[in-house]
Amino acid sequence: MAYNILVINPGSTSTKVGVYEDEQKIFEETLRHSTEEIAKYDNIIDQKDFRKKVIIDMLKNKNYDVNAFDIIVGRGGLLKPIPGGTYAVSDELIEDLKIGKQGQHASNLGGILAKEIGDEVDAAAYIVDPVVVDELEPVARYSGMPELPRRSIFHALNQKAVAKRYAKEIGKNYNEISLIVIHLGGGVSVAAHKNGKVVDVNNILDGEGAFSPERAGTVPVGDLIKLCFSGKYSEKEIYKKICGNGGFNGYIGSNNFLDLMKMKEEGNEEAANVIDAFIYQIAKDAGAMATVLNGKVDQIICTGGISYSEFVINALKEKIGFIADFTVYPGEDELLALAQGGLRVTTGEERVMEY
Structure with missing residues (x-):
């Protein structure tokens, strides 16, 4: 039926x-x-x-x-x-x-x-x-400040969908494999999938992990506190710097990765540095998730709109390909x-x- x-x-x-x-x-x-x-x-x-x-x-x-x-x-x-x-x-x-x-x-x-x-x-x-x-596993919730436990807010729908798709394609159950899944979109989420659960992931909403086209990711906390109390910005304006005007928007004034690549190709040094840092931070997050999985990673999966970029995928493979092989499902459905x-x-x- x-x-x-x-x-x-x-x-x-x-x-x-x-x-x-x-x-x-x-x-x-x-x-x-x-x-x-x-x-x-x-x-x-x-x-x-x-x-x-x-x-x-x-x-x-x-x-x-x-x-x-x-x-x-x-x-x-x-x-x-x-x-x-x-x-x-x-x-x-x-x-x-x-x-x-x-x-x-x-x-x-x-x-x-x-x-x-x-x-x-x-x-x-x-x-x-x-x-x-x-x-999240209990150990992943500790942030270092009891009042601020780590939270799980991420691209769960697409992350879970591509993880299950990969499992089905290799003839295994999602509940019996370990994966690092990297969603490359307006926000970037890097997650450790273990036995059917996302046991650790960066909070993409409130500022954690790699910066992205629109989000600042993890920033120096002490300096952020000073910025908050500088009298120059309202609470709303500070939050917009973290989520909305951060990342690519903050550095080059555009959240379009293609704009950034064009600027790099035209010789813009700042654009080239931003791309390098973007890839560098994602690779660091993926490396951290490999430790969460005790180094036992069956596959690294990349998804989201920026996964269409061969430049980004090849650069990530160069940095973290030693952890596991790559599967790429560009875009999101x-x-x-x-x-x-x-x-x-x-x-x-x-x-x-x-x-």
């Missing part, structure tokens, strides 16, 4: 929608929302009816019967820390999405929309591997990953998780 799946991935100015028959894509659509449309709503939760109407109208325009769906999968939002997996959308999960348990983000609407549409068409509603997936998560619990390949 083939299952009809609707996937909903809300972003700040768009809602990506996918329709799948099992893992076969029927179509994908990016529904873009203007700044004026979004500005009408005081809170993210207030956008729910607007986004739902846009989705339903799009399906009707494509002559697709909404009642044909067996499974509705929404992007997970900023919930409480939870283990990885596919979760049935429950009342408690909905409530935490509404209040923004760890913050307000458009992705919080994913599970809410999935549940509401699912209830109307008698389809099961799920979320899959939200960014708050937390499987979040809609497919969401569909696959819903399908796995429906077919019994995985058990559904309870929030």
Whole structure:
């Protein structure tokens, strides 16, 4: 039996929608929302009816019967820390999405929309591997300051999807291999996957690990404290320096890796140094994750948009290829990953998780 799946991935100015028959894509659509449309709503939760109407109208325009769906999968939002997996959308999960348990983000609407549409068409509603997936080992939580334990916030959906894809391709179970997975996108997450769990990873949201196109990563803490109390910046402005205006944006004023490479090729020394430092820091993080896995790494996997760059991949291989061989899955296919998560619990390949 083939299952009809609707996937909903809300972003700040768009809602990506996918329709799948099992893992076969029927179509994908990016529904873009203007700044004026979004500005009408005081809170993210207030956008729910607007986004739902846009989705339903799009399906009707494509002559697709909404009642044909067996499974509705929404992007997970900023919930409480939870283990990885596919979760049935429950009342408690909905409530935490509404209040923004760890913050307000458009992705919080994913599970809410999935549940509401699912209830109307008698389809099961799920979320899959939200960014708050937390499987850190106890030793990894110590930061050195009791008030500030390390947190796990990263590209869980794509990291888990490519790890499971690799395991399937080599004929093994994800639960029996050890991997270092490097997501190279607007943020960079470097994670140690051991026996089906991400036992350590840098917190990409609040400043940890390598810098990236938009994020500062780990910075000198003492100097940051001085900057905070210098009187020159508000709390919001400091946070924007860490997440948004850090990394490539801070050094060259662009978050586009292609811009950086072009500048390097034109002889810009600062651009060349930034690229070298970017690769250097990622390699350091990967080396650290190798120690987490006691040096027993089955494969290093690179994914995310910057993984299309042969220059970056070759440079990383030169630095950390001694740890393990590389597999590269460039880009990210979040809609497919969401569909696959819903399908796995429906077919019994995985058990559904309870929030």
